[in-house]
Amino acid sequence: MALEFLEGNEALVRGAVRANCNFFAGYPITPASTILHYMLDAMPATGGVAIQGEDEIASIGFCIGAAMAGSKALTATSGPGISLYSESVGLAIMGETPLVIVNVQRQGPATGSATKGAEGDVLFTRWGTSGGLPLIVLSPATVGETYELTYRAFNLAEQYRTPVFLLSNKEIGLTRESVDLDAIALPPCIDRTHVGPVADYLPHDFHDPADVPPFAEFGGAHIARYTTSTHDKGAYLTADPATIGEMIEHYAAKIDDAADDIALVKADPEEGADILVLSYGVVSRSAAVAVREARRRGAKVSALTLQTLYPVPEAAISAALAGVSRVVVPEMNLGQYILEVERLAPDGAEVVGVNKMNTALISPAEILEQGGLG
Amino acid sequence: MTANALATYLTDRIGPLPFCPGCGHDPLVKMLDKALVKLQLPPDKVVIVTDIGCIGLADRYFTTHAFHGLHGRSITYACGLKLARPELTVIVLKGDGGCGIGGTHLLNVARRNIGITLIVANNFNYGMTGGQHSVTTPTDGLTSTTRHGNIEGAMDLCGTAIAAGAPWAWRGTIYDKDLADAIAEAIRQPGFAMLDVLELCTAYYVPRNRFKKRDLFTLIEKNGLKTGLLANKPRPEYSARLREAGKAGAGAWPRRATIERMFDNAVDRQTGIVIAGSAGEKVRSAATLFAQGAMLAGLNATQKDDYPITVMTGHSITEINLSPSEIEYTAIDAPDHFIVISGDGLKKSLKRIARLPESCTLYADEALELPETRARVVRLPLVATGKKVSRLSVATVALAALLGDASLFPAGAFSEAISRFQKPDIAEGNLKAVEAGVALSAGIATAPTHVPA
Numbered sequence: 050m051a052l053e054f055l056e057g058n059e060a061l062v063r064g065a066v067r068a069n070c071n072f073f074a075g076y077p078i079t080p081a082s083t084i085l086h087y088m089l090d091a092m093p094a095t096g097g098v099a100i101q102g103e104d105e106i107a108s109i110g111f112c113i114g115a116a117m118a119g120s121k122a123l124t125a126t127s128g129p130g131i132s133l134y135s136e137s138v139g140l141a142i143m144g145e146t147p148l149v150i151v152n153v154q155r156q157g158p159a160t161g162s163a164t165k166g167a168e169g170d171v172l173f174t175r176w177g178t179s180g181g182l183p184l185i186v187l188s189p190a191t192v193g194e195t196y197e198l199t200y201r202a203f204n205l206a207e208q209y210r211t212p213v214f215l216l217s218n219k220e221i222g223l224t225r226e227s228v229d230l231d232a233i234a235l236p237p238c239i240d241r242t243h244v245g246p247v248a249d250y251l252p253h254d255f256h257d258p259a260d261v262p263p264f265a266e267f268g269g270a271h272i273a274r275y276t277t278s279t280h281d282k283g284a285y286l287t288a289d290p291a292t293i294g295e296m297i298e299h300y301a302a303k304i305d306d307a308a309d310d311i312a313l314v315k316a317d318p319e320e321g322a323d324i325l326v327l328s329y330g331v332v333s334r335s336a337a338v339a340v341r342e343a344r345r346r347g348a349k350v351s352a353l354t355l356q357t358l359y360p361v362p363e364a365a366i367s368a369a370l371a372g373v374s375r376v377v378v379p380e381m382n383l384g385q386y387i388l389e390v391e392r393l394a395p396d397g398a399e400v401v402g403v404n405k406m407n408t409a410l411i412s413p414a415e416i417l418e419q420g421g422l423g
Numbered sequence: 424m425t426a427n428a429l430a431t432y433l434t435d436r437i438g439p440l441p442f443c444p445g446c447g448h449d450p451l452v453k454m455l456d457k458a459l460v461k462l463q464l465p466p467d468k469v470v471i472v473t474d475i476g477c478i479g480l481a482d483r484y485f486t487t488h489a490f491h492g493l494h495g496r497s498i499t500y501a502c503g504l505k506l507a508r509p510e511l512t513v514i515v516l517k518g519d520g521g522c523g524i525g526g527t528h529l530l531n532v533a534r535r536n537i538g539i540t541l542i543v544a545n546n547f548n549y550g551m552t553g554g555q556h557s558v559t560t561p562t563d564g565l566t567s568t569t570r571h572g573n574i575e576g577a578m579d580l581c582g583t584a585i586a587a588g589a590p591w592a593w594r595g596t597i598y599d600k601d602l603a604d605a606i607a608e609a610i611r612q613p614g615f616a617m618l619d620v621l622e623l624c625t626a627y628y629v630p631r632n633r634f635k636k637r638d639l640f641t642l643i644e645k646n647g648l649k650t651g652l653l654a655n656k657p658r659p660e661y662s663a664r665l666r667e668a669g670k671a672g673a674g675a676w677p678r679r680a681t682i683e684r685m686f687d688n689a690v691d692r693q694t695g696i697v698i699a700g701s702a703g704e705k706v707r708s709a710a711t712l713f714a715q716g717a718m719l720a721g722l723n724a725t726q727k728d729d730y731p732i733t734v735m736t737g738h739s740i741t742e743i744n745l746s747p748s749e750i751e752y753t754a755i756d757a758p759d760h761f762i763v764i765s766g767d768g769l770k771k772s773l774k775r776i777a778r779l780p781e782s783c784t785l786y787a788d789e790a791l792e793l794p795e796t797r798a799r800v801v802r803l804p805l806v807a808t809g810k811k812v813s814r815l816s817v818a819t820v821a822l823a824a825l826l827g828d829a830s831l832f833p834a835g836a837f838s839e840a841i842s843r844f845q846k847p848d849i850a851e852g853n854l855k856a857v858e859a860g861v862a863l864s865a866g867i868a869t870a871p872t873h874v875p876a
Contacts, residue, residue, distance in 0.1 A: 051681035052718050093669025094676035098506050103531040107499045114503020136493055225726040227718050267470050267488045268508045276491040285437055334751040410754040
């Protein structure tokens with residue numbers, strides 16, 4: 050066992066390197082800047098390229114270009130930068146671009162508190178680009194999970210040819226923790242499926258709508274095309290409603306139909322529990338303390354921690370909700386993911402939010418008290 | 424041209440070019456084709472990048488790779504492609520509108536000198552969205568958004584790019600006989616090269632302004648626009664330089680500071696420690712080494728730092744948790760140990776000190792005036808002792824005094840972390856500071872503690 054004392058942002062870069070990330074572009078912003086710093090060291094040392102863009106729009110544009118040239122690309126920012134990424138996130142969806150986007154959340158709105166933690170961007174990350182098409186959002190709770198989920202984010206981006214958000218938090222990104230990264234078991238590294246020998250390459254080819262089209266990189270033997278505008282399988286513009294509808298169905302199905310495969314959750318069920326504490330991100334650590342204390346006091350409480358926020362791991366949430374009369378959802382915002390829980394909760398079950406948005410962590414005591422855990 | 428030479432890089436697979444009769448984009452696309460034929464580059468090593476605007480329809484008519492992105496951002500995708508694969512020939516076709524919304528990308532690609540070619544189809548207005556004015560619309564020009572004449576000045580795109588550092592720039596019109604040669608010459612440049620090609624928009628700008636071919640030349644003359652080759656000062660291309668520059672720092676990663684257990688500890692539950700001082704007192708680095716010392720003693724640790732964005736002034740406060748088990752909740756609501764070494768840290772901690780529980784020990788420099796507190800107060804000459812050892816060792820003295828008093832883990836573990844992870848010249852002072860801090864703590868048991876009135 051060899052511990053290191055790492056902040057989440059450094060573990061994130063270690064996870065990216067482990068996933069063979071070889072391109073980074075980003076613009077300085079607290080609390081994500083150290084990712085840029087670490088990547089500027091890590092990329093040259095591992096044969097990749099890292100660059101500080103002139104702004105966030107350029108940074109994600111560089112990443113999209115590089116990703117379509119075959120790179121495994123990463124960019125990182127915080128809430129204000131995600132605002133500037135917004136249009137390009139839609140572009141990445143439209144072009145089926147594998148790309149990992151980090152949001153080290155800080156207190157908003159606007160410039161907010163640059164150096165303080167928050168989780169106010171959950172819905173923004175999911176719904177922050179026009180069109181409302183699905184994408185993948187993962188949320189780590191610890192430095193170790195930041196490493197693991199960054200690695201997994203690359204796998205998912207490659208497997209599904211999609212932008213994947215890693216929703217971190219200043220409270221994880223800039224907090225150092227003792228952690229043994231080598232002890233974290235990782236699945237095999239996944240690379241995008243490259244197209245085989247075909248006479249005429251279709252950048253968005255699929256038979257079943259949920260198929261992920263094989264990839265041909267710009268500069269490779271197959272002529273590649275890419276467009277931000279509505280297009281057919283060949284990436285040629287189209288105004289034909291039937292074709293447009295078929296493409297939209299494809300973009301949605303390749304993510305939504307795979308929801309169970311993308312779902313990463315940690316269940317801590319208690320036999321006969323009538324309360325469920327459902328949490329994600331750094332708040333889940335307070336929730337774990339609260340649940341343990343509630344059980345010590347004799348309450349029957351189950352816990353479910355989500356690492357995948359989107360697509361919503363509905364099967365896992367529904368399974369955890371079965372039989373409970375109250376579900377407690379603590380969040381460092383005014384109540385965002387609770388909306389997903391409310392729609393999945395069984396009839397009659399009470400859904401209680403424990404919300405705090407003043408930059409301070411939600412404490413175990415607050416979850417115990419406001420969640421009525423006994 | 425050999426027998427195998429490519430006669431064209433255009434394809435009619437999706438039909439003829441889509442531009443309005445008389446629009447300059449049609450001949451411009453054909454001039455780019457002529458340039459490519461002249462250069463005979465393999466189509467699979469060429470990428471045509473466009474964005475929004477009528478010229479953005481052009482990329483898919485080429486047999487090369489084709490990339491069409493968001494309004495004004497084509498340069499960013501082109502740069503990403505070039506940075507990832509420097510061997511590619513990357514050509515951007517962009518409108519004057521795109522040069523407005525994406526102006527910063529024009530400045531920065533010129534400044535960095537990334538080896539892409541930019542061809543601006545400059546027809547003085549937005550053709551795709553209804554003939555609105557752009558950054559190049561001439562003063563007094565009529566557009567759908569300057570109905571009584573443009574009161575804005577027109578941007579000189581080449582002049583702007585050259586001022587930003589573009590090594591190669593050319594301006595002309597769609598009627599120039601040497602346009603294809605100029606495009607080929609631009610593509611041949613290893614660095615950034617741009618062409619500002621003045622054109623007619625027959626859908627909007629021409630009818631609205633009764634603007635004819637000869638007016639293009641009048642405009643050039645009247646506005647004193649320079650034409651022809653405007654800059655030719657090659658300098659090293661960026662994507663190649665970036666790779667070279669990266670090699671110099673390649674040893675900086677990974678920086679692994681691994682820690683195995685070497686010492687015992689006496690911490691049986693999660694223990695919260697706060698140290699509050701001033702910028703420049705090395706609070707953060709001392710706290711990191713302290714935590715790494717705790718890890719050498721078999722403990723888990725977390726560290727959070729708080730300091731103003733103007734990092735060389737004001738407070739510097741660090742929170743450390745130590746625990747024999749996994750640390751979940753990292754905030755320290757009821758500190759076990761609170762160290763105040765200077766006035767900046769004290770000022771920022773007044774409310775917190777007032778709330779400290781009785782179970783907390785507050786170690787404070789003897790010179791500080793403390794607020795009322797329930798904590799056990801230990802006054803120590805932290806600053807005076809630290810300064811005797813070395814200028815930057817006050818925080819280390821304080822943390823060592825805490826170790827001596829509270830016996831959380833051996834001071835030797837703190838020293839081991841310092842020896843391992845600090846440069847020898849800095850470690851030397853801090854090792855003495857640990858000794859001095861432990862010596863200070865020896866007097867604590869007998870020293871009077873007091874609660875200020």
